[in-house]
Structures are given as structure tokens and as C-alpha cells.
Amino acid sequence: MYLFAVIPFYSHAWSVTLFNGLNFSECHEQVKFHLGVMDLDLALLNEKPTVITDKSNKDENLFINHGKHSNILSLMFMRMNVASNTKSSISQTESVRKYLMFVKERFRSTDKSLVGILMTELMTMKFDGSCSMQNYIIEMTCILARLWTLGMKVDDTFLVQFILNPLPLEYGQF
Template sequence: MDLNLALLNDKPTTITVSSRADEKSFYKAWERSNRLSLMFMRMNIANNIKSIIPQTESAREYLKFVEKRFRSADKSLVGTLMAELTTMKLDRSRSMQNHIIEMTNIAARLQSLGMKVDDSFLVQFILNSLPPEYGPFQINYNTIKDKWNVSEFSSILT
């Protein structure tokens, strides 16, 4: 059974007495696919999200509503992650290695949302997040010609 039949095909015309056997078969398969797809989506979407999605009898429409809703959520998440990345500071509650890993993970999440953070920008964000006692290190980094990637930067700092 093709569960995605209702997601890939428009709703077929209603069957009539004069409909051919293959049309009747396709209509029944589409109806079953639509019903099961809707049930599956409604069962797996969190209740707080379900309440903001309009009721529809088409799995394809339901999926479009979900996509539309989360497109705007992705935009706000990008803003939140960018703010977190640019304002993050190293505090002594975690190691330097964990701090760099956390910042790298935020950059990876941004990339998965379509916002590429260049390696040299990430190194600069990490530099900016360091406390004042790393001032001499920052001056040294800024005076050398070479640009380090995050791995090189991490190995030097840790």
C-alpha cells in the first residue's frame, strides 16, 4: 500500500456508477492513504502545535499548513541562534573545549536552517567570547598572517 499516495496526488474525482474499475480502485486507495496519513500526522504532532493548525480533510493540505507554520518558526530560530552565537561568553562553568564545541554546534544548527557561518567568522566569534585574560592571545592571533580553522584554533586553546 502506498501511504504517500494522498501526498503525491491530487484528490481524484468522485467515483460514479459509470467509473471504470481502475478509477474506483485508485479512488479507494487514495482515500485510505489520505485517512491514514492524516491520522499518522495528527498522532505524531505535539498537541500545542495541533491546536494552531486548521482542521482539514486532506493530508496534503494539512502538511502545507504545517510547513507554512514552521517556515516562520525557522526564521525566528535563526535569529535566536545568531543572537546566542554572537553574545555567548566563556564562563568557568564549562571547559574551553566544551565552549568551542557548543559554539560549533550552534553554527551547525544555523547551517541546517540555511544560514552558513564561515569558519573564519566562527573563530572570530569564539575569540570575542573569551574573557579579558585571553587578551594577549587575541592580540597574537590578530597579528599573524595565517587564519586558523576551528580545529586548529581549538587545539591551540585547549
């Protein structure tokens, strides 16, 4: 016996980071996860389903109908998670795969520039005593986490060096 928890569609939509044109990788990952949880990722995983014909059996009909349903709801879900000022620059399409490919091609390059900005911020960040040591380290690890979501892997030993090198002399014992 299976027990399913019914979670409203809109509650999934509100738990995904709003796509603003600068955070494609992060949003793409979250959208794929939520569509998978809601069992709506069929349209993303498969090419456009074939047309129902007289020769289609019951299973083929169910698969095709589920694919169409998945496509419609996936498009709605993705469009709900795009900032208003960004929506106008995304072409309207009836295929969730085409929609996602367009967004990926159009906004993926912004991820590359964001990696550069975050790496510069990570390398130039200095502990100036205006916040606690804990907050300084948390801020550094948050930058690192954002880099990871953008596909930039930074080894932990480098992170330790990024944290320790800019510390004032009074923290020399570290």
C-alpha cells in the first residue's frame, strides 16, 4: 500500500528560487527536481509524444496523454518561476523542451560572468573585524556554494587558504 501526500502545485512553485536572468543553473536544478517530485518531468525526459491513432493501444494512449499533461503543467510551472522583467525576453512556445533550451541558450552565458564575479569576490574578501569570524567564514562558504551551483568546483583546501590568507596578524595561530 502506498501513501501519498498531496502537495499543491503552487506550493512547489513558491519554493523554487525565482529566475531573474542571472541564476539559470540554480533555478534549472530546482525546477527539474520539483517537476520530478510532482511526476511532471516526462515532457523534459522524452521527445514530443506521437499522435494518438486508431492503432494506439491503451498504454500508448496513457503515455501520450500523460506527456501532454506533463508538458502543459511543466510550462506553467516554469513560467510561474520567472521574474516579470525577464518573462518578456523569453519567447513563447508550446514545448517545455524548446522553452528550456531557449532559456538555457539565452541566459547560460550570464552564469559564466557570475562565476568571474564570485571568484573575484572570494579572492579579494578580507576579514576587517566588522563582523564575527563565524559570519566571515559563513559568507565565504556561501560564495563557494553559489560557485558550486554554477558548476565551479573549488577544493576545500583552497577554501581554507581563501579564508586564512587575508586574516590580520592577530589570527596568526590559525
